Amino acid sequence: MRFIFKTDYDQDIRLAKHGGHVFWYGLLCLLLVAAPVLLSEYLLAQLTFILIYGIVGLGLMLLAGFTGLFSIGHAAFLGVGAYTQAVFTGMGVPFPVALALAGLLSAAVGVVVGLPALRVKGIYLGIATLSFGFIVEEVFARWESVTGGNAGKSVGQVNIFGWVADSGTSFYFVCLVVTVICTLACINLLRSATGRAFVAIRDSEISAQSMGIHLAYYKTLSFALSAALAGIGGALYAHQIRFLSPDQFNIIQSIDLLLMVVIGGLGSIHGAFLGAIFLIGLPQAISAVKDFLPEAIAQAPGLKAVIYGAVLIGFVLFEPMGLYGRWLKIRTYLQLFPFYRKGMFKRQKSFQKSDRLK
Amino acid sequence: MTTSLLSAQNLSVRFGGVLAVNNVSFDVREGEVFTLIGPNGAGKTTVFNLISRIYTPTAGTIDYAGPGGMLRLTDQPPHKIASLGIARTFQNIELFEHATVLHNLLVGHHTHSGGNLLSHMLYTRSVRQAEIAAREEVERVIDFLDLQHHRDSYVAGLPYGVRKVVELARALCTRPKLLLLDEPSSGLNVEETDDMAFWIQDIKNELGITVLMVEHDMSLVSKVSDRVLAMNQGEVLAMGTPREVQTDPGVIEAYLGSVDDMSSLRREAA
């Protein structure tokens, strides 16, 4: 058991709350920096994908997990970022500038998509974002002069004022730097007044308003930040896969992103990355297991869908707090052993209509 | 001559066919404890919701002595109320369930936290200092209301009595000039109600905050209030000192009960 003796308010505020944090996260950073040496090129590419999806997951987690606004069309922002990056890099704009533009343009689109959020809630907002997702996908397909339409668009390499990231390793480091910056920005935001405002909006809008939180401003801000992060992730995604087409940003991709944050654990930064690991790792795991399955099942086109569906149902039924929630329970069990009680993480049931019983 | 902090003139609000508040006028003087009493459905909480701008009146105005002078409260948007120095608690406790008590109180401090988006993302030194200052202020409120034990507990697991106190604490963290308490003693046992009475007196005497409250517990009303307004069916029945209102025949008939029951209350108030 670890006993934390607090002598200073700073201890509650700072990022690494105790020695253990410093040790483990330091080790993680070390491993990430050493990854190109430790992993094969294929696995390094997968890790790069995890970082990219992690950034997008951060954005969606900020919106859905922390502010409570659900966006079922988030792939649209991914696409805006990706195409913006493709277009500007094609025009010779340097990488950092194009990245910033991708983020800003996605944020602008996010503000537009967030406009219904100011008037509608819950499922209505979900349907509004779903609709935007479809419309944006169609715009990608029709606006052929800019996006190349259904024929697709190829993307150049990362070019930072002359230095070209032409290998898997160099691109991995670019992604790593961007990921670290985005994650730190998000964590800082969440331990500040802005982050508390987001959580207040999620839990009780009326009392948040009474505390002086301007709902319209913070909801729009949440959408803008979430879209900007998705856009930055999209820009890196464009450089990673080198070829874009509109059907990469369809409803299936949006649902994959939602799957990622739900399975990772809604309402936690770790959840975004755990979800990304899951999303990239599951197809690999399926391929690995395929050899052990009977022929009929292994070769079936619907295998991936069945497994995704089963995992999603399983998590919602048995572990609604997601992967991070399960990790918290395990860690608490180990820390408090043998005093851990089964009901420690029980979540209260809540209904929209107040006179429901079960 | 004490100045009027808040004054409502001819306030009316209509929801569809229901006239919830009808031509209500009153004023709250600085430094006093002013109580609204009346049966359920009289419109007391609706008056609160009008002051915190959750509803907009269909007629009438509310004037308030804000930091820059007298202003028309009915022209202000709901999120500006806290920065004007008006805080409120809710009848059905609107706390942030999945956050700790400390977190809830820090949100109460939001309007005084400062900083903009960029400084928050970079967590500059001034943001850090503002956070520590906020924490110190919140800790003072925690000490005032004896919430130290519950500081890091999640609100969802706390008993009802403690939640009511947390709700009060959160309102105090907004550094209010005027505190609106909606039924502070409902659901509390005798001991907790006594604590609440002492706290309301401390809030008035030590912190110098004006209190406007809705209450049903007549002993609490008599103990802490300076003036009382009795409402029934959206209209004003009587206004004056607690004694005057409690002996008003109209109020007795509508709310308190017949003359025979008054003897016990007179013993209390005496």
Add this chain to the structure above:
Amino acid sequence: MQLLQLLISGVAQGCIYGLIALGFVLIYKATETVSFAQGELMMLGAFGGLVCMTVLGFPFWLSVLSAIAAMAVFGIALERLVIRPILGQPAFSIVMLTIGIGYMARGLVTMIPVIGTETHTLMVPYKDMIWKIGGNEMGIGAVVINIEQLVVIGCTALLCALLYVMFRYSKLGIAMQASSQNQLAAYYMGIPVKTLNGLVWGLAAAVAAIAGLLLAPITFIHANMGFIGLKAFPAAVVGGFGSLPGAIVGGLIIGVVESLSGFYLPEGFKDIAAYVVVLIMLMVMPNGLFGEKLRKKV
């Protein structure tokens, strides 16, 4: 004329959207959950009819009834096994669960060797029949109406009438309405709320199955049929999410707008017409045409 044909096909498509939307709204009113699985239930219903006719060799009418009955039982089982344990969790988690159910249904159907990912046809008695109105003996200038579309419209109207009668006059219908409005009071009145919730899910699944069987001759049966269900959401929202007649009206609006925009507007608008309509509706009337304003009383 062209316009009449467009309107009829729009109304027919709108009826399908309306039926799926009806399922959403029924489930939402009873159990407060938004079910993204309705499209897949429709697909399963259509396949059920196909299996009955081809594998089991039932005649058409028996296949239709068996498919509907089977889907109703499936809906009840779904509610009992999967939905009941998770009621009370945040709405978003439940939505994800239903998306998961949809994924599994879609995947499992493609794994059945006979079905796979190909399209199949359902041999309905009125297949490919058309009705010519007017025109000369050569058939020029006639209005050609698809009997399949007329059957869709007719069946939807009949189903709506039956549902109306059930909800208004039968004990079961009134009990369903009661438990969806105030669950606690329904318990006190002796209404078996949990059983009723199961029945509502069964009813919604049956309605989806009917939609699938009606749609089958028009779009053919394939595993991705369920994606049409996504367009039914705008229909439910346009009508107002808590309103049963609103679901049908919303569906008809979406269907007609889609049909007209396919013809009069440039290419690509047909696919997004439904979504543009719902966005406009949310801007103008945030609670839909017949929806109720849900405001928390503090």
